Amino acid sequence: VLSMCGLAKEHTQARDQEKNPWHVTISIRRTGRGFEHCKGALVSEYYVLTAAHCFTIVDRAEEIQVTLGENQRFEVAAVRSHPLYQIGKLKDRGIPEFYDYDVALVKLSKKVIPSVSARPICLPCTAGTTRALRKPHPQTTCRNHEELLLTIGNVPSFFVTDCKHEDQQAKGLSRRTVKIRNSEKKIGCEADAKKASQYVNVTDVSQVVTERFLCTGGADPEVDPNTCKGEEQHLLLGHPRNHNRGCLCGLVGVISWGVVDVCRNRKLPVCETGRNRHEGSPAYARDFHINLFKILPWLKEELRDEGLDFL
Numbered sequence: 110v111l112s113m114c115g116l117a118k119e120h121t122q123a124r125d126q127e128k129n130p131w132h133v134t135i136s137i138r139r140t141g142r143g144f145e146h147c148k149g150a151l152v153s154e155y156y157v158l159t160a161a162h163c164f165t166i167v168d169r170a171e172e173i174q175v176t177l178g179e180n181q182r183f184e185v186a187a188v189r190s191h192p193l194y195q196i197g198k199l200k201d202r203g204i205p206e207f208y209d210y211d212v213a214l215v216k217l218s219k220k221v222i223p224s225v226s227a228r229p230i231c232l233p234c235t236a237g238t239t240r241a242l243r244k245p246h247p248q249t250t251c252r253n254h255e256e257l258l259l260t261i262g263n264v265p266s267f268f269v270t271d272c273k274h275e276d277q278q279a280k281g282l283s284r285r286t287v288k289i290r291n292s293e294k295k296i297g298c299e300a301d302a303k304k305a306s307q308y309v310n311v312t313d314v315s316q317v318v319t320e321r322f323l324c325t326g327g328a329d330p331e332v333d334p335n336t337c338k339g340e341e342q343h344l345l346l347g348h349p350r351n352h353n354r355g356c357l358c359g360l361v362g363v364i365s366w367g368v369v370d371v372c373r374n375r376k377l378p379v380c381e382t383g384r385n386r387h388e389g390s391p392a393y394a395r396d397f398h399i400n401l402f403k404i405l406p407w408l409k410e411e412l413r414d415e416g417l418d419f420l
């Protein structure tokens with residue numbers, strides 16, 4: 110039976126993991142340097158989707174652990190980065206980091222049993238997203254998904270980030286609403302990529318912001334929150350119409366990189382206030398996400414045995 114992807118509790122009393130049952134933390138043991146962490150999302154019973162730059166070519170599956178919610182720990186069977194991801198590809202042009210195709214699938218060593226706090230998020234162009242969009246199956250096409258999820262202008266969406274609860278100082282998850290800068294908003298958003306310290310040698314911004322990227326952040330019309338290193342998270346789209354009722358969420362992007370790491374040596378934001386932790390982050394603080402509609406052949410191939418019903 111379908112895993113009912115994207116179904117999550119929405120009411121305030123629900124626990125963080127019940128509101129974001131696909132949210133995982135990936136811990137990578139680095140010899141001599143402790144652990145590094147990234148975030149990811151469960152996309153099927155065995156696979157987690159995250160950013161490829163979370164891993165180095167020497168990381169081994171044995172050094173990686175995935176935590177779902179507070180306490181479900183999984184060993185990792187394999188890590189498969191997108192074949193076209195190559196962070197050092199433009200080094201000889203004075204561009205130290207290149208994030209094109211910055212996505213990876215982590216295969217868990219045992220399958221995840223769906224529950225109220227463990228459930229995959231729906232991927233674009235699968236029957237699950239058709240259901241999440243409350244559209245008829247199989248009449249609804251992949252093109253329809255893209256038209257519905259990545260509309261023109263500022264597309265309301267959100268990503269999930271760590272926060273700390275005011276009283277017991279426990280860590281929590283909070284949603285950060287952002288707008289995907291589409292159509293005419295896209296140009297200005299992408300231009301700010303050149304403000305990244307490592308991109309001083311970039312002449313044409315399309316060298317580093319390729320077709321694969323979605324752009325968020327900036328202060329127009331209001332300040333968007335920014336991502337931080339280690340939050341290689343997901344740009345989710347709550348079902349546009351029913352934000353208050355249960356979220357039938359769809360995934361459209363994977364956070365890859367940002368111009369400014371607004372969290373460096375800053376403490377976690379307080380969950381309750383939900384205030385932007387980045388007062389004072391510059392308007393050129395933009396974030397770039399891999400658009401899943403641009404890597405579908407790879408997703409379909411890697412997830413072919415997961416019963417996701419790709420359209």
Ligand SMILES: CO[C@H]1CCN(Cc2c(C)cc(C)c3[nH]ccc23)[C@H](CO)C1
Pocket residue numbers: 206305306307308336337338339340341364365366367368369370371396
């Ligand atoms: C091209 O130059 C920039 C690339 C990446 N940036 C680091 C970074 C990574 C790796 C991942 C995520 C999610 C980030 N969110 C905000 C920053 C940030 C640094 C800026 O700190 C320089």
